[in-house]
Amino acid sequence: MNSPIFYIVDVFAEEKYSGNQLAVFRFIQKLFEKEMQQIAREMNFSETTFILSDEKYKGGYKVRIFTPQTEVPFAGHPTLGTAYIIQREIEKRHVKEVVLNLKTGQIPVVFDNNDKYSDVLWMRQFAPVFGKIFSAKVISKILSIDPKEIDERFPIQTVSTGLPTIIVPLRRLKSVKKARVINSRYLAFTEGNKAKTILIFCPEVYNKENDLNVRFFAGRYGIPEDPATGSANGCLAGYLIRHKYFEKGRLDLKVEQGFEVGRPSLILLKAEEKRKKITVHIGGKVQLIAKGQLI
Numbered sequence: 001m002n003s004p005i006f007y008i009v010d011v012f013a014e015e016k017y018s019g020n021q022l023a024v025f026r027f028i029q030k031l032f033e034k035e036m037q038q039i040a041r042e043m044n045f046s047e048t049t050f051i052l053s054d055e056k057y058k059g060g061y062k063v064r065i066f067t068p069q070t071e072v073p074f075a076g077h078p079t080l081g082t083a084y085i086i087q088r089e090i091e092k093r094h095v096k097e098v099v100l101n102l103k104t105g106q107i108p109v110v111f112d113n114n115d116k117y118s119d120v121l122w123m124r125q126f127a128p129v130f131g132k133i134f135s136a137k138v139i140s141k142i143l144s145i146d147p148k149e150i151d152e153r154f155p156i157q158t159v160s161t162g163l164p165t166i167i168v169p170l171r172r173l174k175s176v177k178k179a180r181v182i183n184s185r186y187l188a189f190t191e192g193n194k195a196k197t198i199l200i201f202c203p204e205v206y207n208k209e210n211d212l213n214v215r216f217f218a219g220r221y222g223i224p225e226d227p228a229t230g231s232a233n234g235c236l237a238g239y240l241i242r243h244k245y246f247e248k249g250r251l252d253l254k255v256e257q258g259f260e261v262g263r264p265s266l267i268l269l270k271a272e273e274k275r276k277k278i279t280v281h282i283g284g285k286v287q288l289i290a291k292g293q294l295i
Contacts, residue, residue, distance in 0.1 A: 003027070003294050004294045005026050005293045005294075006024060006291070007023070007024045007089070007291050007292075008022070008024075008288075008290040008291075009021075009022050009024065009084060009289060010022075010286070010287040010289055011077035011080050011084075011286050012077055012080075012228035012284035013286070014264075015287065017289075018258070018264050019227065019264075019265045020077045020226065020227045020258070020263065020265060021045045021289075022047060022048070022078055023048040023049070024049050024051065024081060024082050024085045025048065025049065025051065026085075026090075027054075031050070036071075037066055039294075040068055041068045041069075041222075046067065046075075046223045047066065047075050047077070048078075049063055049066075049078045049082045051063055051086065051090075058106075059106075060106050062101045063078075063079075063082050063101065063102055064102075064103070067221040067222050068221075068222035070221060071103075072103075073104040074162035074163050075230065076229060076232070077229065077230045077284075079109060079123055079230065080109060080123055080230060080282075080286060081286055082100060083109035083111075083123075084286040087111060088288070094111065105126070105162075107125070108123070108124060109123050110124075121286060122268075122281050123283070125281070126161050127238075127277060127280070128160065128238025128280060130157060130238075131159065132157070132158045132194075132195075133155045133158075134156045134157070134158075134166065136156060138189070139166070139168055141182070142181060142198070143168070143179045143198070144178075145170075145175055145179055149170055149171060149175040150168060150169065150170055150171070151169040153169075154243050154245060156168050160195070163232075164194050164195040164235070165195055165197040165199050165231070165232040166195045166198045167199050167235060167236055167239045168198060168200045168201070169200075169202070170201065170202040173205065176214075179215065181198070181217050181219065181224070183219060186198075186217070190220055196218065196220040196221065197216065197217060197220070197232060199214060199215070199216045199229070199235065199236055200217075201214045206264075209254065210254040210255065210256045211254050212236075212253060212254075212255045213255075213256050213257070214229075214232075214236065214267075215257065216232050216257065225260065226257075226258075227257060227261050228263070228284070229267075230267065230284070233257075233269060233282055234280045236255070237269040237270070237280045237282070238280050240253075241271045242278065249273045249274075250272045251270065251271045251272070252268075252270050253268070266285075267283075269282060270282075
């Protein structure tokens with residue numbers, strides 16, 4: 001089998017054709033970085049991953065992640081989706097854990113069929129790092145909303161668990177729904193910032209069984225709006241703990257995303273603070289959609 005084979009999966013998807021699409025490639029030892037980027041652009045999903053080898057290295061599988069425009073060191077839904085394919089197609093057996101060697105470091109993914117959430121993959125992210133705080137006036141202009149629609153009880157802040165994003169708390173679902181990124185303002189703003197992406201959220205939801213509604217914008221990476229974002233929701237989990245959004249030191253939440261782009265998604269968040277250290281876990285289901293081969 002000399003040509004790369006690939007799988008298409010939906011991640012953070014309760015059923016097929018929802019969640020966030022991902023292409024996962026195998027047998028790519030002979031591909032150069034330029035070719036991987038070209039393939040990612042051709043697939044045109046939020047991300048495409050490449051498993052560099054079916055053999056483990058230091059206990060994990062080497063994986064690279066590309067958006068349509070660039071390589072990224074870490075991303076959530078590609079990590080879960082790739083781990084799912086490794087278990088199914090490489091390990092070919094039930095394993096408790098698969099470790100991915102990413103540019104940001106080793107990330108373990110746990111398969112917990114005994115959890116209260118059936119068939120959910122869980123990923124522990126790096127401890128959140130909290131960065132710059134921004135004004136509501138500046139961010140509201142980028143998002144085409146009134147500054148008063150931003151919840152001033154909490155900061156607009158950069159948070160990173162591997163890939164930094166700017167977390168913006170809004171009051172109402174109608175504000176989340178109507179937000180529109182002004183691309184010229186967004187590009188000018190992110191040019192000088194470490195964080196190139198924006199996550200907005202609110203406590204009002206489409207489905208009453210969920211806890212938060214989220215949208216995520218990443219035009220700098222060729223993703224105008226992402227239907228489900230594991231890395232940024234990990235940042236959100238850390239943010240919620242740090243700023244006591246729910247007035248708790250421990251969270252177990254359901255987050256909905258993707259409704260505005262027709263890809264309803266469900267991301268599970270678990271976070272806890274002990275001895276001033278925050279741990280973050282992100283979970284979700286993966287659905288296998290297709291298998292193919294490059295020609």
